[in-house]
Amino acid sequence: MHKNVTSTKENALAIDLTKCHTILSKYNQATPADLIPILQQIQNAYGYLPQSALEEITARTRIPLSKIYGVITFYSQFSLEPRGKHTIKVCTGTACHIKGAPDIKKKITEVLHIHEGETSQDYKFTYDPVACLGTCFLAPVMMIDNRYYGKLTVEKTETILKSY
């Protein structure tokens, strides 16, 4: 299990566990219900869930690593791999679908050479599909980090991506 979770990419990066310790220090008597909030905070701090941080969680909460891994792989929010500097969330919801989201997705793959769920080689972008951003009036829409881009066309998409 340990080896499975560790990614080779991660070994190349030294992980500073200070932030992880700060987060865990708030959970002196952690219960299983705290696991998801802990993982969310660690992912926020590091952009993904480093293996060494997961080992710290196990040590602190006594929740077995296998259980932690099970939870991580169930929820699409969590990532075991380092992520790109920017996250592109492309809406694949119904309203966006009928207004041309499939073409937008194709364009992103064409421009960045990555598919859904992947990170570009230069670690600039991670590309995640999401089922509805709740801004259907902007369809088709994508979000880059916290910024919305609505009423997209393929041309607009290309210009936006290149502006980063």
Next chain:
Amino acid sequence: MEKLKNPDDLKKYRKSLESKHRPDIVRIFICTTGCRALGADEVCKAFKSEIEKQSLKDKVEIVDTGCQGLCARAPVLTIEPMGIFYGRVTETDVPEIISRTILKGEIIERLCYAEAGKKTPYIRDIPFYGKQKKIVLRNCGMVDPKSINEYILRDGYAAISKALSGMTPDDVVNEIKNSGLRGRGGAGFPTGNKWEFVKKAVGDVKYLVCNGDEGDPGAFMDRAVLEGDPHSVIEGMLVGAYAIGSKKGIVYVRAEYPIAVEHLNIAIQQAKSLGLLGENILGTSFSFDLEIKMGAGAFVCGEETALIASIEGKRGMPRPRPPFPATSGLWGKPTNINNVETFANVPIIILKGSEFYKAIGTDTSKGTKIFALAGNVKNTGLVEVPMGTTLREIVFDIGGGIPGRKKFKAAQMGGPSGGCVPAQHLDLPIDYETVKEVGAIMGSGGLIVMDDSTSMVDIARYFMEFCQEESCGKCVPCRIGTKRMLDILTRITKGQGKKEDIDLLKELAEVTKSASLCGLGQTAANPVLSTIRYYLSEYEELINKKDTQSLPQESPATQP
């Protein structure tokens, strides 16, 4: 802030707020939630600095609000007391709005709502608002959701105060039962009956959960309520907690809704500091605390047993019912789960009485329903109408019809568990039962309009891909059934369909429906069945044409 020690304190507090309220001041209400996506924050900042610059602080006030409904015109603002509505406002319009509209009372035509070339400056004349009835959205877009005072000014927390000072928990349950309120999360279960079950269930601890997972793609009602009027949900939960005897509540919010979490957090803090949450609320023996849990991106977690598993920190997989959460839910304790919109209905029912509420709607479905109107329709946005309103009224009178020269083809209702309602049913009065009869479901309120350029087979394939990806994999019929149906639908859209495919789809649909563990699998085939029912010829055409004219393809579906 000092805690309110009894219901009279609350009344006095409201009075003191009223006396400070200045009716002579011009208020500009700007949506800074949904409209943020198109620059509302910048517009807001521009107004604030312009007001500063021109020293207009005593004359004009900016109010950041939640959704005002007409999202198609985002960013939008309303100017009161004149009742002027402007849309597609940018920062550069701000000085002109101040100098012409605010100071001289002139209308700026280019910012007005227009239909067929006719400009409509006043909100009361805009047909989009005319046919709506705002009960749940009564405050949304009219108050600053970050201010508890504005909520209190509009009779906020008067319902819980009324319940605590003159009603027993049984009275509350009976009032909700009598109102006919049904769950807005999709299934339409009578809320009062659910509360009664949980009230009667044996347990030292009882939990009250608000389901804000809103996973249905194309639905954003719960987001708007949580962002635009979080106190109404908190108050609804307080009433529910008092009725069932719960001390601990949890709001489960979807990961993609950061503004909702932000506003809810502020609202909880404010309610606590006024003594409206916490120990001995309004000086009574009733105590209730509230906590937020954020989802982590899984559609199935909207299902109540999966949601409970997720709160407990596990993989969010459903389990068979019974036992129902009402007897054994979170941590094995009796748990009451209701949807955001369900809770937001509660304060009005308590305050105005069940008779008032019952008078709205149809025989079987009372009150109003919020729909998130999206897709190929002019006025995309949020609409609240009485149950029994027809689809035609929603799509054409309120929604303004179909853009371009296209024609209405279908309305998709109920998301991945729902179906497509074709043009022949446009005059159907919408309620839980009628929608079901025509092969869709009310669902949570997503209403996606499709014009005649939409391929219905592609829509069926789209929803099947969604369900297949979101299937948690615990039960075989759902895991394999959705996969096989998706294979067949993909094959048909590629122009490689076979004659027997339609019968095979129907058979698979039947098995997946009857044998799946939870609602996801049980309803996953609905979009397929409803499109076969109304648009069989489109399937046949694609199958007969073979690969001469296949539909555009998306990336291949992932393995289960």
